[in-house]
Amino acid sequence: MKLTHIIPLISLSLTMAGYAAPESFDFKDPKGVNNAVFNLDAPLESVNGSASGISGTVSFDPENPGATSGKIVVATETMTVPNPMQKEHLHSANWLDVAKYPEITFETKSLANVKTDDNVTTADVTGTFTLHGVSKEITVPVKLTYLKDKLSARVPKMEGDLLVIRASFSINREDFDIQKGKFEDKVSPTVNLTLSIAGASPKQ
């Protein structure tokens, strides 16, 4: 091979090495810390609960956070509240119908207002939110924290990176056909959601 052919190949290789490929982060948390907190106003006391069954994958490129994409899944059955009767109602066919709709999902479509400061990126993420079998496009303010080489601090003997996602937003349960026009005096139609999750990208 002539030198004139080798030089462009070397320069191409060096250019490609400069671009880090997007990493795939798995959000099935072995430590069970990932959670989605929900809150609804009610006359006596607000209904506060959480869900722990989080999974999904997110593709994140630290060099280009605006290209982040992925899907987060919450297992509806893992949603719990401290009052057993409220939990029974929540899971029942009248409310979330966990038997028929076992998952709540959010799948990204696009990111806007992307701002990165060191390892923290904030953005307005537009995506499809599916709850109770109804899909709606919503925009959610999200904070992404990229923790390079921190996986081993969490999972011993496993090298890799972590991505922490935090998001707080509200939805209207009536938009998702959950007791539409009913019990508004007992349970607020507005549901406040807070997502705090960490995904792992182990190095091969």
Added chain:
Amino acid sequence: MRRALRLLAALVILAAAIIWAATGGNRGWTKTSVPVKTLDQVTGIEGITYQPKFLPGVDFLGAAFAGGVFLAGVSFIFRKPKTNQPTNNH
């Protein structure tokens, strides 16, 4: 019997009030578990786990009060014991 039922009614209400106050006087609904938060040092995420704990609420107080009222009400079914009164029959 009347007296025993009324005493029991008072005891039920009093015991419920003492248990409610002793467990923190929860003004919300009764809970059978409480959330416990643990901080993940690496990610800064607060994990939530639920530990079994009985925390009586106002529904517990209400049920105890209703039970007490029911017991007191049942006590009226039983007639007052007749006392031997002197008669004026001559």
